[in-house]
Amino acid sequence: MWRKLALFGGCFFLAVAVFGSIRAYSAKVKDVDLSKTTPILLVHGTHGTANSFNGMIARIMSTYGKSTDRVIVLVQKDGTLEYQGTLSSKPQNPFIQVVFENNDAPIDQEAEWIDTVMKDLQKRYNVTQYNAIGHSNGGLALTTYAEKLVDDAAPRMEKMVVIGTPFNDLDTDYNAATTDFMDVKKRTTELQTYIEENGNLDANLKVLSIAGDLDGDSVSDGVVPVQSALASRLIFDDAVADYSEQVVTGGGAQHSDLHENTTVDAIVAEFVY
Template sequence: MKKKNWFWLGISVIILLSIGIICWHAVNNRNSYSANTNQVGQVVDRSHSAPTIYLHGWGASGKSTDSMIAYAEKHNNAHKVLTAKVKRDGTIVLRGTWLKGTPHPIIQLVFADNKNGNYYLTREWFYHLIVLLQKKYQIKHYNTVAHSMGNLTTMFYQVKYGSNPKLPKLKKQVNLGGHFDGIVGMDDKINRNYLLSSNRPKYLNSSYRYLLKYRQNYPSGVQVLNIFGNKGDGTNSDGDVSVVSARSLRYLLRGKVSNYREIEIKGAGGQHSQLHENSQIDQAIGRFLW
């Protein structure tokens, strides 16, 4: 064979190998999406169902919501369809497959920067997730289940974006150990605060003042389940969040929600980190959502 023919044969082999490598990467990354790009990828219509987004607390990871999701999958015919990871630079990566007709879809949200208490920032991360889900899956409604810091992320989001008619609307909101008016040992003290006859807390921290100022932007008609713990050790708290701080949510949402319920978990099961490992709570969430 002439040298010229060998040359073109080599070029052909290189081109075919390159195409093969590109196709391999495409197949292996078909379920991932980076929010830093302008391409949503294949758009699929999942507007018929409202996904439930699970958010973890400060310093936690997906492990803190794993058991709740597992319970929902076993007992409530729910299915985790996506994991949404927010990287430290705000990039969102979706992994998973959301099949058409999936009953009670669940999306597990995980922050790589899981100790970032700047709720003005974390709510923007949540906003980008909602926009991404709207573009990629055409969602119109969603629910949230949040523990600890996740509650403040969602509340800060709702009082800025919740009433925007161009965005998907919140249907049901579940709160676990929400420190809406302070954390014991930081900006709250044991048995210092109390609720007035109006359910307004006597002392207000900076986050609560902000939420109170912009509460009119919270969407109307949402159903809310507020779950909090009381260890029963005299502190009237779950060890990190006082009962008053958790219950202060009622005053924030007065006149805005269609239904508001509270559940107090007493004893060891009411400890702050045990709230997401409690089958009694799992049952209550399942009944409330589905």
């Protein structure tokens, strides 16, 4: 069964300097072999940009010291890839940001682009395993990819973190204000599909779902209902090797602030490392 929720109150928001646009990473990516390390793939949500995960990456790199490099893979509207950034000769758990030029594309399209990225990373850098982090709809894109597109030849997703991901949409007609549930108030078609296809997930996968609870009342992070985010338990709990949940509360739990929250940083770092 799903683990007891760990509630985090009074989260502190850390103001961070924005690291600039995607052009800041224009240096050539070096040819390296990533087969001996575990890259961390990050997928932003709808309307996200290269800046979406900049703060989290910088804080985790400086605080925990277990990742040494980061690059951006820009997926252009036609599906072609542009690599921006540098990798050292022996990178340790490098961060790889997937950035969609069309950042309002359908989830299925984003999942196909992730598939393109993973195949290219495998060919280019011999990636054999990786961890993944998705914020909001980025978590849906990763889940769709994991259920529909991964095959035995693909690099293995070992761990996945979904942050404020609306597995059961945004409507209160579908989501009750509670974290103690065996099923949601009403399942959307999309949630039902995820549940029906969870047998395609890698049974060795480990999943962490993080929800934001802005007012501590189990309603929402201001955008995504808590129950919708935690509907992840209906998809993953009985289908993967390990499934856990965390609920973050307070002002820093607002939807777009979740990846700018040092409490979330700590939860993510503990899980992926």
